[in-house]
Amino acid sequence: xxxxxxxxxxxxxxxxxxxxxxxxxxxxxxxxxxxxxxxxxxxxxxxxxxxxxxxxxxxxxxxxxxxxxxxxxxxxxxxxxxxxxxxxxxxxxxxxxxxxxxxxxxxxxxxxxxxxxxxxxxxxxxxxxxxxxxxxxxxxxxxxxxxxxxxxxxxxxxxxxxxxxxxxxxxxxxxxxxxxxxxxxxxxxxxxxxxxxxxxxxxxxxxxxxxxxxxxxxxxxxxxxxxxxxxxxxxxxxxxxxxxxxxxxxxxxxxxxxxxxxxxxxxxxxxxxxxxxxxxxxxxxxxxxxxxxxxxxxxxxxxxxxxxxxxxxxxxxxxxxxxxxxxxxxxxxxxxxxxxxxxxxxxxxxxxxxxxxxxxxxxxxxxxxxxxxxxxxxxxxxxxxxxxxxxxxxxxxxxxxxxxxxxxxxxxxxxxxxxxxxxxxxxxxxxxxxxxxxxxxxxxxxxxxxxxxxxxxxxxxxxxxxxxxxxxxxxxxxxxxxxxxxx
Numbered sequence: 371x372x373x374x375x376x377x378x379x380x381x382x383x384x385x386x387x388x389x390x391x392x393x394x395x396x397x398x399x400x401x402x403x404x405x406x407x408x409x410x411x412x413x414x415x416x417x418x419x420x421x422x423x424x425x426x427x428x429x430x431x432x433x434x435x436x437x438x439x440x441x442x443x444x445x446x447x448x449x450x451x452x453x454x455x456x457x458x459x460x461x462x463x464x465x466x467x468x469x470x471x472x473x474x475x476x477x478x479x480x481x482x483x484x485x486x487x488x489x490x491x492x493x494x495x496x497x498x499x500x501x502x503x504x505x506x507x508x509x510x511x512x513x514x515x516x517x518x519x520x521x522x523x524x525x526x527x528x529x530x531x532x533x534x535x536x537x538x539x540x541x542x543x544x545x546x547x548x549x550x551x552x553x554x555x556x557x558x559x560x561x562x563x564x565x566x567x568x569x570x571x572x573x574x575x576x577x578x579x580x581x582x583x584x585x586x587x588x589x590x591x592x593x594x595x596x597x598x599x600x601x602x603x604x605x606x607x608x609x610x611x612x613x614x615x616x617x618x619x620x621x622x623x624x625x626x627x628x629x630x631x632x633x634x635x636x637x638x639x640x641x642x643x644x645x646x647x648x649x650x651x652x653x654x655x656x657x658x659x660x661x662x663x664x665x666x667x668x669x670x671x672x673x674x675x676x677x678x679x680x681x682x683x684x685x686x687x688x689x690x691x692x693x694x695x696x697x698x699x700x701x702x703x704x705x706x707x708x709x710x711x712x713x714x715x716x717x718x719x720x721x722x723x724x725x726x727x728x729x730x731x732x733x734x735x736x737x738x739x740x741x742x743x744x745x746x747x748x749x750x751x752x753x754x755x756x757x758x759x760x761x762x763x764x765x766x767x768x769x770x771x772x773x774x775x776x777x778x779x780x781x782x783x784x785x786x787x788x789x790x791x792x793x794x795x796x797x798x799x800x801x802x803x804x805x806x807x808x809x810x811x812x813x814x815x816x817x818x819x820x821x822x823x824x825x826x827x828x829x830x831x832x833x834x835x836x837x838x839x840x841x842x843x844x845x846x847x848x849x850x851x852x853x854x855x856x857x
Contacts, residue, residue, distance in 0.1 A: 373402030373559040374529035380436030394586035410582035411609035412771035412799040453528030457770035459519035469503025493525035496555035498547035513540040513661030609801030620811035626653035635681030642667040659840035673712035674698030711781030713791040717773040721765040733784040751779040771797030788819040
C-alpha cells in the first residue's frame with residue numbers, strides 16, 4: 371500500500387466529562403511518505419491526536435472541533451490503511467498465542483489464508499521476536515508484548531503507521547531492534563507519525579519534527595536540526611526532551627542506612643530465578659536487565675504482592691513493626707500500604723476509584739488519617755505532579771504520562787517506608803520526569819528506601835546509588851550483579 375497523507379484543520383477534542391480540552395486548534399498537513407516525530411509536554415495531546423488519526427475516538431466519547439482527513443477520508447473510514455501501536459501493548463493483544471495475534475488483523479481484513487502465515491513470520495522476524503508462533507501471549511514480558519504489537523501493525527503493511535512510545539518498555543537492545551525494524555521494515559513511501567520521548571534515538575527515523583503546544587495548536591514544525599536550533603532551550607524549559615540538554619543528577623546526601631528487606635534465594639520459577647538482595651533505607655536501588663529477566667516479578671515480590679515460589683523475603687523489625695515474624699505477602703493490606711508502596715508497570719491495574727482525587731485519598735483514608743490531613747496530602751501531590759487540573763477526572767481518561775504520575779502519587783500518598791516502582795518515568799516529559807526524580811531523591815534523603823525497575827538509563831544515572839542487574843537466563847542464587855555507585 372502506498373503512503374497515506376493526513377490533513378488536520380482546527381482539530382480539537384475534549385473527553386466526555388472533562389472541562390479542559392485534551393487537544394485544541396491543531397492545524398497540520400503530513401504528505402504521503404513523510405516521517406514525523408510528534409513532540410510536546412506530557413498532556414499536550416500527542417496520544418489523543420494519534421487516536422484521532424486512527425479513527426479511535428467515538429463521537430459519543432467526547433466533543434470534537436475541526437476536521438481530520440486520512441487519505442482524503444474521515445479516519446474511521448480509512449482504518450484499513452492505518453497501522454497503530456499505542457502506549458499499552460497489552461490492550462492490543464487479543465489472542466492466546468503470539469502467531470494467532472499477528473494473524474488476527476490479517477484475517478479481519480480478508481487476506482487470503484495462504485498469504486497470512488508468511489506475512490506473520492516476516493513481521494515477527496522484522497521486530498526480532500525471540501519465540502515461535504505458539505508462544506502464549508500471557509507469558510510475554512511488557513517489552514515482548516510491545517514487539518508483538520508492532521509486528522501485528524507491520525503485518526498489515528499500512529500506508530500510515532502510528533507509533534506511540536514503541537520502545538517505552540524495552541531494554542536498550544530491544545529498543546534498538548524495534549527502531550531498526552521500523553527503519554527497515556516500513557516501505558519507503560509509508561507515512562510515519564511517531565511519539566517518542568527518547569528523542570535522540572528516534573531522530574534517525576524521521577525527517578520532520580512537530581511540537582504540540584500545551585495550550586493548543588502547533589508550537590514548532592520543521593526539520594529536526596532547525597526546530598532544535600531555534601527552539602531547543604525554550605522547549606526544554608517547557609518540558610520537551612531535547613537532545614544535548616542534560617538533567618543534573620541528584621546524589622544522596624548521606625550513606626545508606628539499615629537494611630529494610632532481605633531477599634534470600636527469592637524467586638518465582640520460571641519467571642524469576644532465585645536471587646539474593648538487600649534493600650536499604652536512605653538508598654535508591656535500580657534493578658536493571660533485559661526484558662524477560664524477571665524484574666517486574668521481583669518488584670511484586672519485594673512489594674509483598676506475590677507469594678515467593680523459592681526462598682524468603684524478610685523485613686527488618688523497624689519496617690515490619692508488629693508483623694516482624696510474618697513475611698510481607700501475609701501482612702494485612704492497610705499495614706502493607708503504610709510500609710511498602712508499589713507502582714505497577716501498567717498504571718491502570720491499580721486504579722479503583724472514579725476520580726483522581728479519590729484515587730490519591732484512598733490510601734491515607736484506609737490507614738485512618740483524618741480527612742483534613744488526607745486533603746493536605748492529596749493537594750500537595752496533585753500540585754507537585756502537575757495533576758491539579760485533573761483532580762475530578764476519571765483516572766482512565768488520563769494520558770499515559772499522567773496515569774503514570776498518578777500511580778506513583780497513589781503509592782506516595784501513604785508515605786511508605788519503602789517505595790517499589792516498575793518503570794516510574796514511563797511517558798514523562800522533561801519537566802515531570804525531573805519532578806519525579808526530585809520526589810524520589812527527597813524520599814531517599816529523608817531515610818526511605820527506593821527501588822526502581824527501569825530501562826531509563828538517564829533516570830538511573832541521575833538517581834541510583836546502587837544497581838542490580840538481572841540476567842535473562844536462569845541464574846544461581848545471588849544471580850544479580852550488584853554494582854555500587856562509585857564516588
